[in-house]
Amino acid sequence: MAIxxxxxxxxxxxxxxxxxxxxxxxxxxxxxxxxILLTLLGYIPGIIHALYIIVKY
Known part of the structure; x- marks a missing residue:
């Protein structure tokens, strides 16, 4: 998938x-x-999830 x-x-x-x-x-x-829940639990899990969503879609 191209960025x-x-x-x-x-x-x-x-x-x-x-x-x-x-x-x-x-x-x-x-x-x-x-x-939002992951970011509230910890900043790093929120970043990882956001990057996963951006790369996946």
Missing amino acids: TFSDIFKVIFAIIFPPLGVVLERGCGEDLVIN
């Missing part, structure tokens, strides 16, 4: 604030809720 130019900005946003990267990629939905 586009817009994905670079999504990755930057995902590192700064993980739920923002998920919202930009998938919108408001179950992935956002999962990411």
